[in-house]
Amino acid sequence: MKADALVREYSRQARTLLSGRGAQRVKLLLMGQHTNDGLFAKLFIYFMLSIIAYLYLQPFLYMISTMLKTLPDLLDPTVQWIPRSLEWSNLERALKGMHYSRSLLYTLTLAVIPSFIQVLICSVTGYALARLPFPGKNLFFALILLTFLVPPQIIIIPLYVIYSKLGWLNTPLVFIVPALFGQGLKSALFIIIFRQFFQSLPKALEEAAMIDGATMFRLFFRIILPLSIPACLVVFLFSFVWHWNESYLSSMFLSQDFTPLSIRLANLETEIFGREPTMEMLAVNPITEGTKMAGAFLIVFPPLLVYMIAQRWFVEGIERTGLVD
Incomplete structure (x- = not known):
């Protein structure tokens, strides 16, 4: 009887709970x-x-x-x-076949140095387009957009001839020098990102600094650039990843000596077999699949590690630069 009373009491409380409030x-x-x-x-x-x-x-x-x-x-x-x-031998073959330590140093050179240069040059250009009045500003901005729209395959032959005459082939100068003049890999997009960010800053900061006697260069490097750290981080990470993964321009300009990891991965089977493999060789000895995947992992892991470390600041920079709009 006591158990029945408890059951009835729980049933009554359940009905009360399910009714009204x-x-x-x-x-x-x-x-x-x-x-x-x-x-x-x-x-x-x-x-x-x-x-x-x-x-x-x-x-x-x-x-x-x-x-x-x-x-x-x-x-x-x-x-x-x-x-x-x-x-684990697949990783060992990939490390040996790609000459990983030397190629990693070359790839870091091609990724880090142009990225820092693009952050500096594109930020200055973006600030000029966002804040400074000068004749032909809209025309310059239109030309920058045009360089972003033109595929690199169209101008690859003139670039190859120019770099060959200057003696820049198989050297990092083919990526560093264009970045110095705002024509590096995806520089137009980075200029647009900085322009968008600087337009969102209040003009009162610049007016107060100019009243205190700050020159234009001091205003930019002491006030504007420190405020644009989120945009700088976004541009640096984008530039780093794109330079790291670049294979088309690297295969045209860096096919010998100064060879990055992306080209080493494409030539990994040649390194394993000692010469260009034929279909018969691959059918008899199909050992390259695991090795190629190991090489791909060795290429993907460093930028993935960089992103994992800088993820919080990268997301904050994406939000502040307006790329999510």
Whole structure:
């Protein structure tokens, strides 16, 4: 009898909870006060984000899985993601075949130095286009946009002839010198980013500095540039990644001696076999798949590590520069 009384009491309390204010609270919990703060909405958002994360991570996970597979695991269609045993020799062959330490130094030179130069030159150019009145400013901005719209394949032959006559082929000057003049890789886009950012700054800062007697250069380097650290970080990371992954221009201008990792990966099979492999050689000795995936991982890992370290400041810079608009 006592148990029946407890059951009836719990049933009465449940009916009370689900009626009146209790039902309103349950509805508020499930649906939310707004469209995106209810339980159903959050579950849907998490579900969609999980799918998107999987789509982005799947190639990276496949690359790691393949580079750790043995040859029997590569040939066995039943082995999909988890290899039966880990094969570390693929990483060793990739390190040796790509001459990784030397090529990594070359790639860092091509990625870091032009990136710093582009941050400085593009910030000065973007500030001039955003704040300084001078004749033909709109024309200059239109020409900058034109350089961004023209594909590099159209001007590759004149550039090759010019760099050949200047003796810049197979040297980092083919990327450093254009960056000094605001014509480096994607420089037009970086100028637009800085122009957008500087237009959002209040003019009262510049007016107060000019009243205190600051020159234009002192105003920019002491006040404006420190305020533009988020935009500088965004531009540096974009420039670093694009220079790091650049393969078309590198294959045209840096095919010998000063060879970055992207070109080493393309020639990895040649390094393994000692000469250009034929289809018959690949069919008899299909060992390059895991090695190529190991080489791709060695290329992807350094910029991924840089982004993981600077992620918070990068997202803040994206929001402040207006790239999400």
